[in-house]
Amino acid sequence: xxxxxxxxxxxVSNYLEGEVDPTLRAAMEVHFKECKHCTAVLxxxxxxxxxxxxxxxxxxxxxxxxxxxxxxxxxxxSSRFRGIRPIWMMAIAAAALVAGGLALGSATVFxxxxxxxxxxxxxxxxxxxxxxxxxxxxxxxxxxGCKYLHRRDDEPxxxxxxxxxxxxxxxxxxxxxRQYLSAGVECPRPSTLxxxxxxxxxxxxxxxxxL
Amino acid sequence: xGSLPQKMNVQVKTPDAAEIRERELLRRxxxxxxxxxxxLVKPYERRIYTTAFAILRNESEAEDAAQEAxxxxxxxIEQFRSEARFSTWLTQITVNEALMRxxxxxxxxxxxxxxxxxxxxxxxxxDFADWREIxxxxxxxxxxxxxxxxxxxxxxxxxxxxxxxxxVQHLSIEETAEALGISRASxxxxxxxxxxxLRDLLAxxxxxxxxxxxxxEKGTKPW
Numbered sequence: 001x002x003x004x005x006x007x008x009x010x011x012v013s014n015y016l017e018g019e020v021d022p023t024l025r026a027a028m029e030v031h032f033k034e035c036k037h038c039t040a041v042l043x044x045x046x047x048x049x050x051x052x053x054x055x056x057x058x059x060x061x062x063x064x065x066x067x068x069x070x071x072x073x074x075x076x077x078s079s080r081f082r083g084i085r086p087i088w089m090m091a092i093a094a095a096a097l098v099a100g101g102l103a104l105g106s107a108t109v110f111x112x113x114x115x116x117x118x119x120x121x122x123x124x125x126x127x128x129x130x131x132x133x134x135x136x137x138x139x140x141x142x143x144x145g146c147k148y149l150h151r152r153d154d155e156p157x158x159x160x161x162x163x164x165x166x167x168x169x170x171x172x173x174x175x176x177x178r179q180y181l182s183a184g185v186e187c188p189r190p191s192t193l194x195x196x197x198x199x200x201x202x203x204x205x206x207x208x209x210x211l
Numbered sequence: 212x213g214s215l216p217q218k219m220n221v222q223v224k225t226p227d228a229a230e231i232r233e234r235e236l237l238r239r240x241x242x243x244x245x246x247x248x249x250x251l252v253k254p255y256e257r258r259i260y261t262t263a264f265a266i267l268r269n270e271s272e273a274e275d276a277a278q279e280a281x282x283x284x285x286x287x288i289e290q291f292r293s294e295a296r297f298s299t300w301l302t303q304i305t306v307n308e309a310l311m312r313x314x315x316x317x318x319x320x321x322x323x324x325x326x327x328x329x330x331x332x333x334x335x336x337x338d339f340a341d342w343r344e345i346x347x348x349x350x351x352x353x354x355x356x357x358x359x360x361x362x363x364x365x366x367x368x369x370x371x372x373x374x375x376x377x378x379v380q381h382l383s384i385e386e387t388a389e390a391l392g393i394s395r396a397s398x399x400x401x402x403x404x405x406x407x408x409l410r411d412l413l414a415x416x417x418x419x420x421x422x423x424x425x426x427x428e429k430g431t432k433p434w
Binding site: 006009010012013014017019037041044045047048049051052053054055056057058060061064065067068069071072075076 | 245246248249252253256257260261264270274277278281282285286334335336349350351356359360363374378379381384399402403406407409410413414
């Protein structure tokens with residue numbers, strides 16, 4: 001293989017990189033022995049690479065490291081609440097809101113029944129043997145003759161004692177049995193409040209007799 | 212005719228201990244231990260500065276761009292994937308930051324050497340002066356360093372970038388291609404041109420003119 005000067009100039013950089021195949025390398029070495037110009041190009045290019053490869057050529061300005069660290073520290077502290085973290089903070093805030101809402105919606109009302117509407121208070125002093133009526137359509141018991149007893153036409157109203165109705169989870173009608181509903185005096189619902197009293201979750205109130 | 216240097220034929224390879232330490236630092240930073248981020252960047256300070264300088268050709272602008280690149284790397288460290296080299300990723304960010312600043316500034320008034328030439332791999336040397344081997348001691352002279360830096364600054368950006376990454380910072384051909392987002396073949400073509408252009412620029416000086424004490428012998432002044 002024989003190479004001319006133009007071919008050598010095109011490959012001189014690859015030659016220095018060691019990226020020419022053995023055949024071409026051998027041909028170029030033969031050419032360098034015979035061609036003074038190409039040898040000058042090779043030597044000059046090698047000198048360029050060696051000189052510019054020296055670390056002394058391009059120096060980093062004095063104090064560069066210190067200034068970089070200072071700027072990084074400033075950026076790091078200022079981004080604590082806006083850089084990397086905002087997404088996490090928003091997620092945490094959203095979770096906190098949801099959790100807070102759930103807590104308000106459950107714990108507050110169930111743990112503090114006095115916060116309910118007065119009409120939603122549990123019954124107090126209902127005569128246990130009072131005959132009341134219930135229907136399958138609601139969880140409310142009524143005094144005989146109450147026009148708010150809702151039932152289907154084909155469904156007869158069930159009759160039972162007030163104590164039995166409360167035992168089954170029925171609550172007094174706020175209209176016909178209003179006198180047995182008084183705010184601030186608890187008469188717990190059988191299933192839920194008895195448990196809460198037992199766990200002493202209701203502060204400042206004495207548990208009703210029997211609980 | 213020997214080929215160049217050990218440096219030329221050896222792929223830049225971080226020692227294993229350094230690689231392990233870098234991976235550990237990366238893991239800690241990505242886990243939120245951001246205070247150790249500087250330790251991760253420290254080995255590459257010179258590289259990011261010289262990369263920015265190669266593009267911007269101004270010390271203060273290069274420093275500012277280098278700092279900004281580090282801050283961007285810090286902010287986006289969670290996006291870094293370990294299949295890439297951290298040093299290459301950092302260099303890419305620096306190149307992009309410097310190029311963006313350069314485009315904004317429109318600072319290039321004079322067209323540099325080689326800007327319009329195509330990457331067809333051909334270049335005809337203009338000077339065939341015989342060079343002696345240049346001793347590295349010449350770099351002790353600030354004047355020589357300035358002349359070499361000025362010569363690089365005259366190259367067109369595409370050649371200067373490749374030359375600085377490969378020959379000044381000793382990145383491999385592959386790393387240079389990756390950092391600049393160009394092909395391996397383009398890196399080799401641009402590198403050839405950059406080296407030959409610099410050789411032509413420097414040949415008169417490094418061939419002897421810069422080392423002569425006086426341009427004229429005593430008593431032979433031209434006036």
